[in-house]
Amino acid sequence: MSTENALLTILVDRINNDTLVLPTLPEVAIKVRQAADNPDVNLMQMSDVIGQDPALSARMIKVANSAIMGRAVKVSNLQQAVTRIGLRQIKNIATAMAMEQLFVSNNELIKGYMSKAWQKTLNVAGHSITLMAFYLQNNKRTSLNSDAITLASLVYNIGVLPILTEAERHPEVFANPSFLAHAIQKLSGKIGGSIMGAWEFPPEFVNVARHWADPTYRPEEIGYVDFIRIGAILEGTLQVSDKSAALQTYIDKGVIPSMQLFSSDEYNDMLENLKDTFS
Numbered sequence: 001m002s003t004e005n006a007l008l009t010i011l012v013d014r015i016n017n018d019t020l021v022l023p024t025l026p027e028v029a030i031k032v033r034q035a036a037d038n039p040d041v042n043l044m045q046m047s048d049v050i051g052q053d054p055a056l057s058a059r060m061i062k063v064a065n066s067a068i069m070g071r072a073v074k075v076s077n078l079q080q081a082v083t084r085i086g087l088r089q090i091k092n093i094a095t096a097m098a099m100e101q102l103f104v105s106n107n108e109l110i111k112g113y114m115s116k117a118w119q120k121t122l123n124v125a126g127h128s129i130t131l132m133a134f135y136l137q138n139n140k141r142t143s144l145n146s147d148a149i150t151l152a153s154l155v156y157n158i159g160v161l162p163i164l165t166e167a168e169r170h171p172e173v174f175a176n177p178s179f180l181a182h183a184i185q186k187l188s189g190k191i192g193g194s195i196m197g198a199w200e201f202p203p204e205f206v207n208v209a210r211h212w213a214d215p216t217y218r219p220e221e222i223g224y225v226d227f228i229r230i231g232a233i234l235e236g237t238l239q240v241s242d243k244s245a246a247l248q249t250y251i252d253k254g255v256i257p258s259m260q261l262f263s264s265d266e267y268n269d270m271l272e273n274l275k276d277t278f279s
Contacts, residue, residue: 007170007179011163011187015194022195023161028053029098036091046090047079059097060085066277068129068146089147096125096154102161110168113180117160120237125153126274127231128224130267131256135227138257144224152208152224153231155201159192159209160184189213213238226255234262 014020025033028050035041035049051057057078064081065074075081082090103118105111132149136142163183193210208225211217212232219225232238233246240246250256261267 007167008183008186011166011183014166015187015190020162020191020194021165022191022198023102023158023165025095025199026098026101028056029095032094032098033091036087041087043082043087044079046087047082050082050090050094051078053098056094056097060090060094062277063093063097066273068133068150068274068277092147092151096151099154099158102158105164105168107168107171109171110164113164114161117157117164120235121154121157122275122278123235124156124228124231124237125150125278126271127234128153128227129274130270131227131230133270134257134261134267135222135255142222144222148204149224149227152205153228155192155196155205156208156212156228157188157192157237158195159188159190162191162195163187185213222253222255226250226253230255 011020031049031052032046035046050060061075061078061081063069064084069084075084085093099121100118103114105114128149129146132144132146135144136146163180167180167183189210189212193206196206196209204224207217207223208228212225212228217225229238230247230250233240233243244259247256247259251258
């Protein structure tokens, strides 16, 4: 059996036997989510929890001043940032901001793959969040919201992590990098859904991670997966034979108004602001 097939067999067996080691949420994300679920928590207490992680604190201030929040007056400290963002949104946004901590490795080859995977995730997230902002302008009564798409778009490809971690134990597999791409394409959706389930995330996040690249998954109602798929198509992360035809599907569905949206100054200005926020 080839090394590639052996590794693929290992991954499939561990998935089927429920023995694949899944990544855990960063500690600060766990603390934030626990605090947000406490009905008695206040904004000051939440600021104290986030303030334990300087990097996350800086990110939250950046988010509070970003196009996501749409405010002209800038905040300058964490408490102001948490107040602006609000307890309802802070849970998902803080979790999303902590995701980058998972895409690290001491192995230089794996580090390169993870860095590329995270950058692709950020690019797709930028489009997804921007698209949601435009959608919400014209669909006030939808149950979809910007804080959920922020988290969904930064965890949608989480299934690549166990694959890269397992491959790190078999460095000879890198003699054929195309195999890793094949393994990711074949298995990352199922693994991603398992991770979201293990983290006890709501079903919409499980569905995004499990089905975003599955062409047979076509829900009739507009959902978060639609915005992520559009972003993935625009970035080339989701391979399609005809990009225009693929995007037309979402115009027909009512997710986007027209192809002209992507060339508008308003869209691209917001997109660049978001990319700067995540950088």
